[in-house]
Amino acid sequence: xxxxxxxxxxxxxxxxxxxxxxxxxxxxxxxxxxxxxxxxxxxxxxxxxxxxxxxxxxxxxxxxxxxxxxxxxxxxxxxxxxxxxxxxxxxxxxxxxxxxxxxxxxxxxxxxxxxxxxxxxxxxxxxxxxxxxxxxxxxxxxxxxxxxxxxxx
Amino acid sequence: xxxxxxxxxxxxxxxxxxxxxxxxxxxxxxxxxxxxxxxxxxxxxxxxxxxxxxxxxxxxxxxxxxxxxxxxxxxxxxxxxxxxxxxxxxxxxxxxxxxxxxxxxxxxxxxxxxxxxxxxxxxxxxxxxxxxxxxxxxxxxxxxxxxxxxxxxxxxxxxxxxxxxxxxxxxxxxxxxxxxxxxxxxxxxxxxxxxxxxxxxxxxxxxxxxxxxxxxxxxxxxxxxxxxxxxxxxxxxxxxxxxxxxxxxxxxxxxxxxxxxxxxxxxxxxxxxxxxxxxxxxxxx
Numbered sequence: 001x002x003x004x005x006x007x008x009x010x011x012x013x014x015x016x017x018x019x020x021x022x023x024x025x026x027x028x029x030x031x032x033x034x035x036x037x038x039x040x041x042x043x044x045x046x047x048x049x050x051x052x053x054x055x056x057x058x059x060x061x062x063x064x065x066x067x068x069x070x071x072x073x074x075x076x077x078x079x080x081x082x083x084x085x086x087x088x089x090x091x092x093x094x095x096x097x098x099x100x101x102x103x104x105x106x107x108x109x110x111x112x113x114x115x116x117x118x119x120x121x122x123x124x125x126x127x128x129x130x131x132x133x134x135x136x137x138x139x140x141x142x143x144x145x146x147x148x149x150x151x152x153x
Numbered sequence: 154x155x156x157x158x159x160x161x162x163x164x165x166x167x168x169x170x171x172x173x174x175x176x177x178x179x180x181x182x183x184x185x186x187x188x189x190x191x192x193x194x195x196x197x198x199x200x201x202x203x204x205x206x207x208x209x210x211x212x213x214x215x216x217x218x219x220x221x222x223x224x225x226x227x228x229x230x231x232x233x234x235x236x237x238x239x240x241x242x243x244x245x246x247x248x249x250x251x252x253x254x255x256x257x258x259x260x261x262x263x264x265x266x267x268x269x270x271x272x273x274x275x276x277x278x279x280x281x282x283x284x285x286x287x288x289x290x291x292x293x294x295x296x297x298x299x300x301x302x303x304x305x306x307x308x309x310x311x312x313x314x315x316x317x318x319x320x321x322x323x324x325x326x327x328x329x330x331x332x333x334x335x336x337x338x339x340x341x342x343x344x345x346x347x348x349x350x351x352x353x354x355x356x357x358x359x360x361x362x363x364x365x366x367x368x369x370x371x372x373x374x375x376x377x378x379x380x381x382x383x384x385x386x387x388x389x390x391x392x393x394x395x396x397x398x399x400x401x402x403x404x405x406x407x408x409x410x411x412x413x414x415x416x417x418x419x420x421x422x423x424x425x426x427x428x429x430x431x432x433x434x435x436x437x438x
Contacts, residue, residue, distance in 0.1 A: 149280030
């Protein structure tokens with residue numbers, strides 16, 4: 001089996017993690033390849049993984065009755081995808097559809113949670129990175145909610 | 154690296170509108186349009202620098218400041234893109250080829266085209282903020298060898314709100330220009346990015362230590378764009394923003410656009426960010 005350590009080590013998301021902690025993470029990781037149009041996950045399914053996109057783009061969709069699937073956001077190479085694995089009840093709130101061929105690292109949520117419980121340093125770093133991602137998405141959502149481009153330049 | 158913004162002074166009497174004829178009316182999106190104008194005077198021309206604006210006077214209705222969105226290399230052809238937001242722009246919307254409009258200008262400072270020479274250039278536009286940046290892009294493309302990597306990041310509300318879509322498609326196909334577009338909302342038919350324009354900054358290919366950034370859009374968007382650029386490592390002295398205030402006279406006399414000691418019509422609208430930063434978060438003065 002190919003060791004995913006060098007791939008995970010090179011990800012921006014893990015750049016501040018210690019070597020030891022990255023090795024811990026590798027134990028929860030698998031490499032995945034999905035084709036254009038395939039779903040990484042769908043709304044309501046168990047959120048048992050989170051993903052680091054190595055290549056390609058994913059659309060996060062929400063199905064709205066009468067409007068069909070609305071794209072909420074796109075996530076690209078180098079970005080993490082999904083935080084519902086971290087928060088009960090561990091269900092996906094959106095669907096993630098591959099816009100292109102997708103290569104990603106899938107990290108088992110249950111495995112990660114267990115390791116975070118056992119290793120608080122890993123847990124802290126992981127929570128901090130997830131919080132940064134959440135803050136960034138929250139800011140983006142607020143900007144979009146303001147509909148800045150509506151009235152004035 | 155970059156040190157100043159350029160200024161030019163327009164007509165001999167800047168308070169007297171020069172009559173122009175509407176040559177073309179171009180519907181850009183549902184609520185935006187462009188007017189292509191030519192001077193009545195067959196020898197007339199209006200030399201401007203990218204980033205400057207004119208005061209457009211719809212006779213009997215009123216006058217509004219609008220950035221020039223055409224090519225500075227074609228001084229007889231003035232193009233202005235605007236959105237219908239008030240009485241004057243609504244009146245402008247009903248102008249047809251052959252109608253007359255008054256033009257005063259050009260006013261204000263310009264994008265730092267000289268300072269950017271020899272460096273990478275990133276243009277970040279939000280919504281109709283693409284219009285004041287288009288002359289800068291024309292300028293760069295006419296003098297392409299003077300600049301390093303050139304990246305245009307453009308965000309708007311939806312695919313239907315994309316300005317200059319044909320030109321953007323052309324620019325995207327060029328090998329000497331990187332163009333990334335994102336929209337705030339979309340259906341699954343849209344094959345591009347969805348999300349705020351600031352998110353594109355993290356992915357854009359440029360050297361942050363050797364880049365001049367030009368940012369134009371709603372002020373909140375510019376604020377977050379500047380933060381992202383700074384996070385990437387671009388110095389705030391290499392970031393330029395275009396401020397929008399209530400410009401009236403265009404020459405720093407009336408004070409309508411005053412931001413403390415700054416007259417946006419005269420000292421701006423293009424500012425180096427580290428100069429305007431203390432005033433950037435000021436509420437309307």
